[in-house]
Amino acid sequence: MLPSIILLFLFHSSLLPSVRSDSTLPFEYTDANFKNEIINHQTALVMFYAPWCGHCQKLKPEFEKAAKELADNDPPVTLIKVDCTAAGKSTCSEHEVDGYPLLKIFRNGEAGQTYSNARKAEDIINYMKLQVGKSYTEFVDAIEMEESIKMEKNVLIFGFFEEDSSEMKKAFMEIADKLRDKMKFACTSSKDVLEKYGETDNIMLVRPAHLRNNFEDDQVKYGGKPNFHAIDTFIRKNYHGLVGIRNEDNEEEFDTPLITAYYNVDYKMNPKNTNYWRNRILKVAQQYKQSKLTFAITKFEYLKEFGEIKHKNSPIIVAKNEKNQKFMMEEEFSVENFDRFINKFLKNELQPFIKSEDIPETNDGPVKIAVAKNFDDVIVNNGKDTLIVLYSPWCGHCQRMMPTYAKLAEKLQDDDVVIAKMDATANDVPEAFEVKGYPTIYFATKDKKNEPISYEGGRSLQDFIKFIAEHASEELKDYDRKGNEKKDEL
Numbered sequence: 001m002l003p004s005i006i007l008l009f010l011f012h013s014s015l016l017p018s019v020r021s022d023s024t025l026p027f028e029y030t031d032a033n034f035k036n037e038i039i040n041h042q043t044a045l046v047m048f049y050a051p052w053c054g055h056c057q058k059l060k061p062e063f064e065k066a067a068k069e070l071a072d073n074d075p076p077v078t079l080i081k082v083d084c085t086a087a088g089k090s091t092c093s094e095h096e097v098d099g100y101p102l103l104k105i106f107r108n109g110e111a112g113q114t115y116s117n118a119r120k121a122e123d124i125i126n127y128m129k130l131q132v133g134k135s136y137t138e139f140v141d142a143i144e145m146e147e148s149i150k151m152e153k154n155v156l157i158f159g160f161f162e163e164d165s166s167e168m169k170k171a172f173m174e175i176a177d178k179l180r181d182k183m184k185f186a187c188t189s190s191k192d193v194l195e196k197y198g199e200t201d202n203i204m205l206v207r208p209a210h211l212r213n214n215f216e217d218d219q220v221k222y223g224g225k226p227n228f229h230a231i232d233t234f235i236r237k238n239y240h241g242l243v244g245i246r247n248e249d250n251e252e253e254f255d256t257p258l259i260t261a262y263y264n265v266d267y268k269m270n271p272k273n274t275n276y277w278r279n280r281i282l283k284v285a286q287q288y289k290q291s292k293l294t295f296a297i298t299k300f301e302y303l304k305e306f307g308e309i310k311h312k313n314s315p316i317i318v319a320k321n322e323k324n325q326k327f328m329m330e331e332e333f334s335v336e337n338f339d340r341f342i343n344k345f346l347k348n349e350l351q352p353f354i355k356s357e358d359i360p361e362t363n364d365g366p367v368k369i370a371v372a373k374n375f376d377d378v379i380v381n382n383g384k385d386t387l388i389v390l391y392s393p394w395c396g397h398c399q400r401m402m403p404t405y406a407k408l409a410e411k412l413q414d415d416d417v418v419i420a421k422m423d424a425t426a427n428d429v430p431e432a433f434e435v436k437g438y439p440t441i442y443f444a445t446k447d448k449k450n451e452p453i454s455y456e457g458g459r460s461l462q463d464f465i466k467f468i469a470e471h472a473s474e475e476l477k478d479y480d481r482k483g484n485e486k487k488d489e490l
Helices: 002-014 034-038 054-070 089-094 121-129 142-151 167-179 191-197 228-238 271-288 300-306 335-346 372-380 396-411 461-471
Strands: 027-029 043-049 078-083 102-107 110-114 137-139 156-160 184-188 202-206 219-221 243-245 258-263 294-299 316-320 326-328 367-369 385-391 417-423 440-444
Touching: 027 034, 043 054, 043 121, 054 078, 054 121, 137 142, 142 184, 142 191, 156 167, 156 191, 167 184, 167 202, 167 228, 202 228, 243 271, 258 271, 258 300, 271 294, 271 335, 294 300, 300 316, 316 335, 367 396, 372 417, 385 396, 385 461, 396 417, 396 461, 440 461
Parallel strands: 027 078, 043 078, 137 184, 156 184, 243 294, 258 294, 367 417, 385 417
Antiparallel strands: 043 102, 102 110, 156 202, 202 219, 258 316, 316 326, 385 440
């Protein structure tokens, strides 16, 4: 009888659901499985980290605690870790991870917004619970709807649908799911509301009270066909209005040529002063509706991309063209000065602003120091092959690499090769030397300085020597083309 009892037990066990071990949470993915696995999660929060990073070590227990609770949420939220220093290095590079830890929300495998909230487990749990479920609010009562719109602090995308099964509502729901991280959506199919507003199967963009002004409509109607791409284009074109509020989360939504006013933008503590200056920007912006210009306002603190700039009591105006060249208005802000500045910008009559550290007084060390002001002299016009590392002072990878980099410079002092470095956080970098993360390393031969080769090899001394020996315009004095050290002839 004993064998049959064992078989019966095994049979019944197979009917039981598999049990997830909390010890496996959060999941740890690598380059080998990230792309295949991330698409299986409707909503996921990914922590890109480095084991040596103190902030990552502090976040780890909070992240693990949040992972266990969110796994049981309905619907679930999956938390995932990726080690950027080892098996997840390529994945981190692909998602432009340039600091640790970096947390990003993914939906069905597509990267969404960066998580920038507090990092306690409770904060992560509460925030991520809001990221699942319906992506829009549905109203059945006109009074409730109007009160909600009146209290709304964000631009609202509102849908009016005669039937829940209408093609317009299907397109609306698809858009809401895609843009829920960045925008707020609401809708109604109530006959009373539809009759009151005279709308049937249409979408309307509604501006909140604090952003309404005399230069543009408070509401913008779509009036097109139930087409996902057409609705998406309509929303993106009108969402920020004539003068949008730009920040680190939405900066990519503002196309160049871009005119930005930097001042104390604060709608919570000082809405009156914020709109005082915004209305003056709007007054000028509405004259350029037919141009390709994009206008924005943003906080003084984002001026850090231009280095040390002294704040003023009035806005500081910066223009950026399609080549990402920047131009700063030198005159004190006034509507007249602002208008003249824009006209000069459109006529290409302005000198570009260059963020740069001071040129070093001496630059005779083995590793040459490049800054924006001397980049052409040190890198482009030096008549030699050049290896340059674009680094960040806080980057751990850069710090660990620098002693080896200095040894490399010493080894090749007698060759026709320049070994250089530049702090890419304190200096503007030429377009050909695009920073893709830290460190970013390029090798430019003396005849092709505008076509530098991106260095993707290892960070050992021999790795660098082997690469330079292979790509150098002329063979190195002490190494052959394969990077092997030449033997002295007897």
